[in-house]
Each structure stands twice: as structure tokens, then as C-alpha cells.
Amino acid sequence: MSPIDRRVNGPRLQALLGRWEHGGPAYQSLADGVRGLVRTGALPLGTRLPGEREVADSLGVSRTTVTAAYDLLRDEGFLLSRRGSGTVTTLPAGAGDRAPATLGTVETGLVDLSAAAPTAPPQLADACAAALDQLPRHLGDTGYVPLGLPALRQAIADRYTARGVPTGPEQVLVTTGAQQAIHLLMVTLAGPGDRVVVEHPTYPHAIDAARGAGARPVPVPVTATGLDVELLASTVRQTSPRLVYLVPDHHNPTGTSLDTDARARVRDLARRTRTVVVGDETLTDLTLDGPPPPPFAGDGADDLVVCVGSASKSFWGGLRVGWVRAHPDLVGRLAQRRAHVDIGSSVLDQLVTTELLAHADAVLGARIVTLRHQRTVLLDALADALPSWRVPVPGGGLSTWVDLGAPVSSALAAVAYGHGVRIVPGTAFGVDGTFEDRLRVPFSQPVDVLRRAVDGLAAAWAVLDPTTVPATGRAAPALV
Incomplete structure (x- = not known):
């Protein structure tokens, strides 16, 4: 049984269910509603549900209806009841496999949608040339700069300050990509047996980093409207995690962003707990679309709020440069831990990134125009070729989080590979095998590649009959 990390009361379950009655027996409708919440991660595994009488009072139904619904869900394997533990959410045997999210190798003719990452901007060549001009002045040094080049740390600090978050270079640690930054934070702040709260779904490699530190990821749902901050607060109070990992802007994979009030509540939660x-x-x-989101760190005065950034999505993944903005004491701790892995990031990559940051407005302005067009092309192609899919329009980021309407994501990913498309199933973005009815589809590729990708996905969908795939079957491994 999944460890119990949180509880929901009757009114909260009622709010999550929304309009749950759809005709037919009431117990069947209620079971369908709860089952759907479990599958989509809105009710994370290990959540203790309220008792039958409390649910009946909250929903305005008879206790017999709730009893029948709970019995059906227990028979199907979506609920588990034990004396002293109450009734908790779970998944049927064999349905809890999380697909790996490793990137695939380059293969000619294969459209690779396993990474939501853009191609290099045209300004990269000039930035490289300028960086080479700067390189000779660094050749008299060892090239080992554990904290990062001073010029790059200053450029990153200036960018935060320009956004309204006063920052000095002593608050910045340059890392070899954001992934290293996340890894360093996990192994420095958490250890074996500790809990790390993550959004659900979330960036797969953050889940891997938490588990790599020996910690246990505790999921909090992200719905179509964003992170459930109320449940986040209760989960933090109940589980006392060592850290919370969030993607506040254009969330990967759902595309949602925290609003101004939610950001303030999260910062307040950090202070209070x-x-x-x-x-x-x-x-x-x-x-x-719309104005850029407000800074996650607010005015930057909260020492417990840490930010991670990267050149990969804004500029190019081939630049292995990321960073952490944190209190100088934590920056020092992370730098010491980093010495166990490497001594510093590539000087040349840091020089290139410094040049790109100096011209970031022009680079990003052109990039956003391109991404808007690619998003339109992808959404139009999906609407034409796969009209049964529910495809949200993200206000930013690099992908859309598609509702397939059936728990077939792993099967679809396996079949799509045979039709020339590598894509990661939705289960890769969860901690426990949920999201079999979801698929992240990036629009970060050129439009001709996106059209080929949709053709391949449509061909795979035509082969795959969702009505024949068992709702509780084992997830196929992702071919990525």
C-alpha cells in the first residue's frame, strides 16, 4: 500500500469531483468520478479519503450509494481499506509502472518529441564568435571556476534585478545545466528517507533527482487551472518535507502558471513552515500570451525561496549552463557538494551564455514569435488529424498536455515509434504510474517536423483502438 501522505475531507472531495453525476446509477457515477481523480493524479496515491458517512453528507447522497461506490473501487483496485488506516487511493496491480524519460539517440527519419527543447537561435553563431574573442584573456588561468565566471554571475544577477528581484553575484551559482542545479539541491538538502514535495505531474528528472538522493517524492496535484496551493500547504504541514520543488511559470508539462496570489501564498508557506x-x-x-509572470521570488528577500534557471530553453540545450539563485550560504554549500561531481562548467559555454544574455531581448523576441507560430501549426494539425483529443492552448512554454480520453499513453508511445515518432508517455511525468490518459506534445520543433509528427501520431492512433486497451493494464515501456 502507498504510504499515507495526506487526507482529504468531505467538502474537499466534493470540490474535486465537481459535477460528478452523469446519469445511470449514482454509485457508478461517484465511482467514475473518484476513479478519474486517481488516474489523473488529482487524488495522489496514498491519499486517505473521508469516511462513507462524511462523503454522503457532503455530496447529499445516501450512505448506501457511497458504500457501493467504495466497494466497486476496492474491487477494481483503486481503493484499499485497512483497519486503522482508513480508505486510501491506490492503483490496480500492474498499473503503477512509471515510464522512463531518458532522451533517445539521434536516428535518421525519426521525429523525436521526447524533449521539449528548441533549436539554436540564429544569433548563436555571433555569440560564439564573440566568446572566442574573449577566450584568450582566460587562458592564463586553470579554467576551473567552481562558482562560475564572475561576468556570467553578474549578468544573471542583473537579469534578476531587472525583473524586480534585487540580486548580487554572490547569490548566484553557475551549474552545468539546470539538471545539475536540481541534483545539487536534492542531495544537499534531502537524504535517505526524507520527503520532497513535487507537483503532479512534474518534470521527470526532478523525480529522478529526488529518488537519487534517497528521498521520497510526495505529489501534489496540478489541475487545468494550476497547482492546488491549498493541498500543497496541507501536504507540507502533514509531511514536513526537506524541500518543495515547483515549476511556477509555464509548468512542464501542463503549461499552467501560478498567479500572483498563489506565489505570495507559496512564499508565505515557506516562511511559516x-x-x-x-x-x-x-x-x-x-x-x-499576455504579460510575463511576476517573479517567483517576489522581492527576493525570502532566503528559503530558491530559483533555478537555464540557458537551455531560452537559448539552446547544447549550452550546458544553468544556475541557482539562493542565499550566499546555500550557494557555498552547493559549491562544496558540486566538487564531488565536477569542478566547474565549460568556460567557453559560459562566455557564449554571457554574450546571449547581453542580447537576450532580441534573441527571445524572435524566439517567441517562432514559438507562437509553431504552437498554432501543432494545435491546428492535431485538431484536424485527431479531433477526439482534448488539446489545451498553453500560454507559454514549449508543449501542450493532451487529454487522450483513454488510458493508452504508454501503448500509443510504443506504437508511435513504429510510425516514426518518439514520444514520452504521460506516466513519465508522475511518481506512481498515473497519467496514462495524458501525453505531452512539444511544439518546439520546426513546422515541417511538427506536421510529420502529427501524421505519425495519427497513424499510430488509427492502429491503436483505445476501446480494446485495458483500463488497468500495465504501462508499456517508453521507447525513448
């Missing part, structure tokens, strides 16, 4: 909250801002620059 003395919990480190990490905001992954790798997608912050990629706002496609």
Missing part, C-alpha cells in the same frame, strides 16, 4: 521552496524558472522567458 521553514521549508525550502525551489522554483524551476527554466521556462520563465517563454511567455507566448
Whole structure:
């Protein structure tokens, strides 16, 4: 049985269910509603449900209806009841496999949608040339700069300050990509047996980093309207995690963003509970609709709020440069831990990134225009070729989180590979095998590649009959 990390009361379950009655027996409708919440992660595994009488009172139904619904869900394997533990959510045997999210190798003719990452901007060549001009002045040194080049740390600090978050270079640690930054935070702040709260779904490699540190990820749902901050607060109070990992801007994979009030509530939660909250801002620059989101760190005065950034999404993944903005004491701790892995990031990559940051407005302005067009092309192609899919329009980022309407994501990913498309099933973005009815589809590729990708996905969908795939079957391994 999944460890119990949280509880929901009757009114909260009622709010999550919404309009749950759809005709037919009431117990069947209620069971369908709860089952759907479990499958989509809105009710994470290990959540203790309220008792039958409390549910009946909250929903205005008879206790017999609730009893029948709970019995059906227990028979199907979505609920488990034990004396002293109450009734908790779970998954049927064999349905809890999380697909790996490793990137695939380059293969000619294969459209690779396993990574939501853009191609290099045209300004990269000039930035490389300028960096080479700067390189000779560094050749008299060893090239080992554990904290990062001073010029790059200053450029990153200046960018935060320009957004309204006063920052000095002593608050910045340059890392070899955001992934190393996340890894360092996990192994420095958490250890074996500790809990790390993550959004659900979330960035797969953050889940891997938490587990790599020996910690246990505790999921909090992200719905179509964003993170459930109320449940986040109760989960932090109940589980006392060592840190919380969030993607506040253009969330990967759902595309949602925290509003101003939610950001303030998260910062207040960090202060009240003395919990480190990490905001992954790798997608912050990629706002496609409306004004850019407010800074996650607010005025930057909260020492327990840590930010992670990267050049990969804003500029190019081939630049292995990321960073952490944190209190100088934590920057020092992370640098010491980093010495166990490497001594510093590539000097040349850091010089190139410094040049790109100096011209970030022009680079990102062109990038956003391109991404808007690619998003339109992808959404139009999906609407034409796969009209049964529910495809949200993200306000930023690099992908859309598609509702397939059936728990077939792993099967679809396996079949799609045979039709020339590598894509990660939805289960890769969860901690426990949920999201079999979801698929992240990036629009970060050129439009001709996106059209080929949709053709391949449509061909795979035509082969795959969702009505014949068992709702509780084992997830196929992702071919990525």
C-alpha cells in the first residue's frame, strides 16, 4: 500500500469531483468520478479519503450509494481499506509502472518529441564568435571556476534585478545545466528517507533527482487551472518535507502558471513552515500570451525561496549552463557538494551564455514569435488529424498536455515509434504510474517536423483502438 501522505475531507472531495453525476446509477457515477481523480493524479496515491458517512453528507447522497461506490473501487483496485488506516487511493496491480524519460539517440527519419527543447537561435553563431574573442584573456588561468565566471554571475544577477528581484553575484551559482542545479539541491538538502514535495505531474528528472538522493517524492496535484496551493500547504504541514520543488511559470508539462496570489501564498508557506521552496524558472522567458509572470521570488528577500534557471530553453540545450539563485550560504554549500561531481562548467559555454544574455531581448523576441507560430501549426494539425483529443492552448512554454480520453499513453508511445515518432508517455511525468490518459506534445520543433509528427501520431492512433486497451493494464515501456 502507498504510504499515507495526506487526507482529504468531505467538502474537499466534493470540490474535486465537481459535477460528478452523469446519469445511470449514482454509485457508478461517484465511482467514475473518484476513479478519474486517481488516474489523473488529482487524488495522489496514498491519499486517505473521508469516511462513507462524511462523503454522503457532503455530496447529499445516501450512505448506501457511497458504500457501493467504495466497494466497486476496492474491487477494481483503486481503493484499499485497512483497519486503522482508513480508505486510501491506490492503483490496480500492474498499473503503477512509471515510464522512463531518458532522451533517445539521434536516428535518421525519426521525429523525436521526447524533449521539449528548441533549436539554436540564429544569433548563436555571433555569440560564439564573440566568446572566442574573449577566450584568450582566460587562458592564463586553470579554467576551473567552481562558482562560475564572475561576468556570467553578474549578468544573471542583473537579469534578476531587472525583473524586480534585487540580486548580487554572490547569490548566484553557475551549474552545468539546470539538471545539475536540481541534483545539487536534492542531495544537499534531502537524504535517505526524507520527503520532497513535487507537483503532479512534474518534470521527470526532478523525480529522478529526488529518488537519487534517497528521498521520497510526495505529489501534489496540478489541475487545468494550476497547482492546488491549498493541498500543497496541507501536504507540507502533514509531511514536513526537506524541500518543495515547483515549476511556477509555464509548468512542464501542463503549461499552467501560478498567479500572483498563489506565489505570495507559496512564499508565505515557506516562511511559516521553514521549508525550502525551489522554483524551476527554466521556462520563465517563454511567455507566448499576455504579460510575463511576476517573479517567483517576489522581492527576493525570502532566503528559503530558491530559483533555478537555464540557458537551455531560452537559448539552446547544447549550452550546458544553468544556475541557482539562493542565499550566499546555500550557494557555498552547493559549491562544496558540486566538487564531488565536477569542478566547474565549460568556460567557453559560459562566455557564449554571457554574450546571449547581453542580447537576450532580441534573441527571445524572435524566439517567441517562432514559438507562437509553431504552437498554432501543432494545435491546428492535431485538431484536424485527431479531433477526439482534448488539446489545451498553453500560454507559454514549449508543449501542450493532451487529454487522450483513454488510458493508452504508454501503448500509443510504443506504437508511435513504429510510425516514426518518439514520444514520452504521460506516466513519465508522475511518481506512481498515473497519467496514462495524458501525453505531452512539444511544439518546439520546426513546422515541417511538427506536421510529420502529427501524421505519425495519427497513424499510430488509427492502429491503436483505445476501446480494446485495458483500463488497468500495465504501462508499456517508453521507447525513448
